[in-house]
Amino acid sequence: MAHLFVCQGRDEIPRWREAFPQARLVNPQQARAWAGRGDRIWVMSNLEGWPALVSTLSGRGATLMVLSYAPNSLEAFQALNAGARGYAHALSPAELLRQVEVVTTNQGIWVWPELLAQVVGGTFKALGGESRLQEEILAVLTGRERAVALAVAEGQSNKAVARRLDITERTVKAHLGAVFRKLGVRDRMQLILRLSHQDASVADSG
Amino acid sequence: MAHLFVCQGRDEIPRWREAFPQARLVNPQQARAWAGRGDRIWVMSNLEGWPALVSTLSGRGATLMVLSYAPNSLEAFQALNAGARGYAHALSPAELLRQVEVVTTNQGIWVWPELLAQVVGGTFKALGGESRLQEEILAVLTGRERAVALAVAEGQSNKAVARRLDITERTVKAHLGAVFRKLGVRDRMQLILRLSHQDASVADSG
DNA sequence: TTGAGTATTGGACCGATGGACAGGTAGCAA
DNA sequence: TTGCTACCTGTCCATCGGTCCAATACTCAA
Numbered sequence A, B: 001m002a003h004l005f006v007c008q009g010r011d012e013i014p015r016w017r018e019a020f021p022q023a024r025l026v027n028p029q030q031a032r033a034w035a036g037r038g039d040r041i042w043v044m045s046n047l048e049g050w051p052a053l054v055s056t057l058s059g060r061g062a063t064l065m066v067l068s069y070a071p072n073s074l075e076a077f078q079a080l081n082a083g084a085r086g087y088a089h090a091l092s093p094a095e096l097l098r099q100v101e102v103v104t105t106n107q108g109i110w111v112w113p114e115l116l117a118q119v120v121g122g123t124f125k126a127l128g129g130e131s132r133l134q135e136e137i138l139a140v141l142t143g144r145e146r147a148v149a150l151a152v153a154e155g156q157s158n159k160a161v162a163r164r165l166d167i168t169e170r171t172v173k174a175h176l177g178a179v180f181r182k183l184g185v186r187d188r189m190q191l192i193l194r195l196s197h198q199d200a201s202v203a204d205s206g
Numbered sequence C: 001t002t003g004a005g006t007a008t009t010g011g012a013c014c015g016a017t018g019g020a021c022a023g024g025t026a027g028c029a030a
Numbered sequence D: 001t002t003g004c005t006a007c008c009t010g011t012c013c014a015t016c017g018g019t020c021c022a023a024t025a026c027t028c029a030a
Helices: A014-019 A026-036 A051-057 A073-081 A094-105 A113-128 A134-138 A144-153 A158-165 A169-183 A188-197 B014-019 B028-034 B050-059 B071-082 B094-105 B113-119 B124-125 B129-139 B143-153 B159-163 B170-184 B188-196
Strands: A003-006 A024-026 A038-043 A063-068 A086-089 B004-005 B025-026 B040-044 B063-067 B088-089
Touching: A003 A026, A003 A113, A014 A094, A024 A026, A026 A051, A026 B188, A038 A051, A038 A094, A051 A063, A051 A073, A073 A086, A086 A094, A094 B094, A094 B188, A134 A144, A144 A169, A144 A188, A158 A169, A169 A188, A188 B188, B004 B028, B014 B040, B025 B028, B028 B050, B040 B050, B040 B094, B050 B063, B050 B071, B063 B071, B063 B094, B071 B088, B071 B124, B088 B094, B143 B170, B143 B188, B159 B170, B170 B188
Parallel strands: A003 A024, A003 A038, A038 A063, A063 A086, B004 B025, B004 B040, B040 B063, B063 B088
Antiparallel strands: none
8 A cells, every 4th residue: 555645856845754754755657657546645736737647546546635835625626526535735734634644544535624615615516406306206295294204214113203203103104105105106115215316216026 | 522422312323322332312402502612423314403403513613423314415515514524324334433533533524425426526436435335334244145135225025035036035034134133224224225325226027 | 165185093904024933954164 | 073154944923014994173275
């Protein structure tokens, strides 16, 4: 599991060297040649064509972190889009760099704090239309039916749903029956599959 | 530094209890009363008005993590927008929950992997984390148990699975019982919730 | 007022489900 | 051989889940 720092020429980053003394400095060509699955690779955003490099190496299964001398939200988004898991200031203290390391090795995302709000907000566009389908599905249901359907979709039993909505189990069954009829599903399992990911076909176990 | 788990009534999450035995279960009112700076708080997304709760507590300087039975991008956005640093499946293994903990304590963001792709456009898929997670889940199962689990995750009944695998319904129950025990779920509904987000394969008619 | 739709509950029925027993075979390793 | 595991099957039983029958009450519109 290599630990690489990709930069142009002899772009020394003392803080980085202090944080990871065992890692090695390489140029983009060497990175493309050596990097593979599980490697941890830091890329400077002042490199020519860094997004393509990040995209390539993350596609191989390496973990990518981008360092910038002038962090900004556009670049942060570029980095994340290319598959980077971390985006920080190039002159961050060693301790912070190690923190980024910890986060990304644990499947997390680390973004320069000042940009975090903007990056999260920027995802709004990408997310907006997603759950429209689910809302469309639930639109044909009455309020009570919807509440029951959502609870069941969480894996709750009829009894648990009854407790949550403060009604009898019998009433839950009544609403659920209406839900099944309106959504055209046989049972609660297919309801879960329908609401979990709407694009999945449902089994016919005739 | 309190470590709280906010839920309605006694919503048992054995995996969570296993991950953080020292933490305590509270209701939303208690959480609002006690939580403060530095606290680590897990919130179930099936709570009434959870976004407001997350927003309030994160505003006080606490670290918020949201757990959902049915992760989706809209909810993920709501969570992050409200100030949550983590968003994961409620039935995640204890190890994964601790991973979320590590990431968020280090100023990182941890988002349910399948949604990460939608958040940052294909990032996660490129990292290959999807298949790795499924392998982790299914690795503990024997070949036959895996076949039964995947069929059930498609919404098949025990009888249909028996026909497909050419075994008796009794044997299906035996394998399924082992699957439940190994994966720490109560019934087939929770199994569907665990696997439906990893495996979107389409069922064939039995 | 009448009727439609919604929300609620009850009883009864029966298949599906999951656990607790208690076995059987085959293969593989010590 | 013994022990272990995967795999397969059986019976019994309590519970859950889904559908049939029915009823009451409330709101809203025609």
